[in-house]
Amino acid sequence: MTSSTMTRNDTTITVEPGQTTIVVTREFDAPRERVFRAFTDPELVARWLGPRNQTMTVERYDARGGGDYRYLCASDDGRESWFRGVFHEVREPEHITQTFQFEPLEDAVALEHHVFEDVGGRTRLTMTSIFESVAARDGMVASGMDEGVFDSMDRLAELLADGGEHPS
Amino acid sequence: MASDPLSRAFTALADPTRRDIVAHLAVVREATVSDLAEPHDMSIQAISKHIKVLEGAGLVSRARDAQRRPVRLEGEVLQLMTKWIERYRREWEDRFSRLDEVLAELGDEDQPATPDDQEHDQP
Numbered sequence: 093m094t095s096s097t098m099t100r101n102d103t104t105i106t107v108e109p110g111q112t113t114i115v116v117t118r119e120f121d122a123p124r125e126r127v128f129r130a131f132t133d134p135e136l137v138a139r140w141l142g143p144r145n146q147t148m149t150v151e152r153y154d155a156r157g158g159g160d161y162r163y164l165c166a167s168d169d170g171r172e173s174w175f176r177g178v179f180h181e182v183r184e185p186e187h188i189t190q191t192f193q194f195e196p197l198e199d200a201v202a203l204e205h206h207v208f209e210d211v212g213g214r215t216r217l218t219m220t221s222i223f224e225s226v227a228a229r230d231g232m233v234a235s236g237m238d239e240g241v242f243d244s245m246d247r248l249a250e251l252l253a254d255g256g257e258h259p260s
Numbered sequence: 261m262a263s264d265p266l267s268r269a270f271t272a273l274a275d276p277t278r279r280d281i282v283a284h285l286a287v288v289r290e291a292t293v294s295d296l297a298e299p300h301d302m303s304i305q306a307i308s309k310h311i312k313v314l315e316g317a318g319l320v321s322r323a324r325d326a327q328r329r330p331v332r333l334e335g336e337v338l339q340l341m342t343k344w345i346e347r348y349r350r351e352w353e354d355r356f357s358r359l360d361e362v363l364a365e366l367g368d369e370d371q372p373a374t375p376d377d378q379e380h381d382q383p
Contacts, residue, residue, distance in 0.1 A: 101360075139362050200287060227288065
């Protein structure tokens with residue numbers, strides 16, 4: 093399934109049935125050196141990477157080859173999620189290769205490629221996450237339900253009400 | 261007790277442990293009750309109660325024949341994947357909107373005196 097409205101700066105998610113990858117693309121009105129900095133400077137990362145309505149606390153964010161990261165996302169009701177990974181390669185300003193893990197799922201470590209392309213002074217970001225199985229990939233897409241879709245009862249009702257059906 | 265499917269699912273998923281169980285099953289497809297109890301530091305009995313609630317809401321089912329009676333997500337729940345992808349996209353869009361703001365601020369730092377701003381800070 094591909095969500096692909098092509099207006100400027102829209103986020104596109106590609107999750108093909110039966111595949112083990114999630115591809116996220118987005119363009120930014122900034123040169124890639126700046127976008128790259130926002131991906132590697134711990135203070136900047138903490139300002140945008142956490143889920144909505146959660147407080148992100150960076151324990152470590154050593155963005156260089158062989159470095160690692162670990163951060164905590166805490167919701168208002170006290171639920172805490174730890175994430176961690178290792179930077180395999182950090183090649184400024186064009187490519188980051190790293191692992192990603194939601195800590196409780198120790199067998200579901202993803203390999204991620206973040207590619208920063210220069211498009212006339214703007215930046216096109218392509219983030220490819222590769223999971224070890226289709227089930228683990230699907231679980232990643234679904235697991236956000238913990239903090240995302242169910243943070244609002246209205247959204248939950250909406251989700252369940254039209255799940256699988258398309259009323260006109 | 262709520263009687264319509266929406267309200268039952270709604271009630272069942274209001275509990276964080278039960279949401280974790282559903283998310284976990286989305287990864288592993290099926291699991292025994294003891295597998296599901298393990299990450300939660302809860303007794304088998306406590307987890308069994310949660311699973312009964314999920315079962316009553318039609319969110320999970322348990323095999324009747326096999327001795328270990330694995331728990332799995334119901335097909336209709338798995339069909340929510342399409343919705344989850346859209347929600348996942350919105351989560352990223354949310355992050356990227358915040359990133360846009362960070363980038364705009366960094367831009368201001370890099371270029372403190374663009375032609376538009378010069379009238380403010382000229383010595």
